[in-house]
Amino acid sequence: MPDSEIDFSHAPATPSMPVRVEVGRFYRPIKQQIGLRVDADVLSWLRSRGSRYQTHMNEVLRREMQTGLKRR
Numbered sequence: 001m002p003d004s005e006i007d008f009s010h011a012p013a014t015p016s017m018p019v020r021v022e023v024g025r026f027y028r029p030i031k032q033q034i035g036l037r038v039d040a041d042v043l044s045w046l047r048s049r050g051s052r053y054q055t056h057m058n059e060v061l062r063r064e065m066q067t068g069l070k071r072r
Contacts, residue, residue, distance in 0.1 A: 038046075046053040 046057055049056050
């Protein structure tokens with residue numbers, strides 16, 4: 001049966017798009033390994049926040065990226 005002959009009149013309505021998209025809940029961005037030079041005091045501060053300091057660094061950079069995109 002071709003698509004043009006399908007009767008959708010009894011199909012339920014599709015839900016609306018979510019108001020706020022949560023990064024990391026369903027969407028997992030592709031990670032890319034890089035070499036990065038960071039000031040020693042900045043690295044020390046990041047590491048003092050716990051073993052997931054690289055995740056925190058990425059969150060800080062993402063927040064700054066999103067702020068910059070909103071300004072445009």
